[in-house]
Amino acid sequence: MPDKPETWAWLSAWLQLNLPALYAGGLAFVISMWRIIYTGGKFRQIVMESPLCGFVGVGVTYGAEFVGASTGVGAFFGSVVGLLGIETMRAVAHRALEKKVDQL
Template identity: 25%
Template sequence: MKMNNNPHDWPDWIVLFQSWWRGETPIGGVLVSILITLLRVAYTGGGVRKMLLEGALCGALTLTAASCMGLVGLPPAATIALGGAIGFIGVEKVRSVLIRVLNQRLGVSDDDDKPQG
């Protein structure tokens, strides 16, 4: 019996979506991150430019974080949750938290923390 290789069959799409949902490929987390980012920026009154840039940055950050999940002991199934969290929090907040944590760990003072005078 010959295997059906038509990518437009519903069972193939269902298998693809299930693999995304299980975290076998990080694309599910990236898509959730982008979707939540677009909705968050639209809800808070951001423009189309901010929606697209923030969505792309959150998607890229999710892809980067998903590749590090094994290093911190998180299962691949947590990719969707990770993408949702990054999309909801936003790339600016994630950046500020990471900079603060790195500065504390490395003992480096940040120039942004100094009062302007």
């Protein structure tokens, strides 16, 4: 790999393009982990919920780009996901989908 500089150039370009989303996912992961520890959650909850918050944080970052927000807003949305947690995000999404279904 060190003998192929185009590989390093590709990796650098990929990281530059995706770093805001990776940062938001990592931030959501860490914030959710500390939130669970602070509220007295169990180790199983940390292991299961923190990665999910990180993945949802990455998804929310790309979703913010689709609605026209800048890439810098993704870190904010990722930290909100980590702070609220997966259960709250699931309940919010469930309520929003119920309203949409009722309108149809």
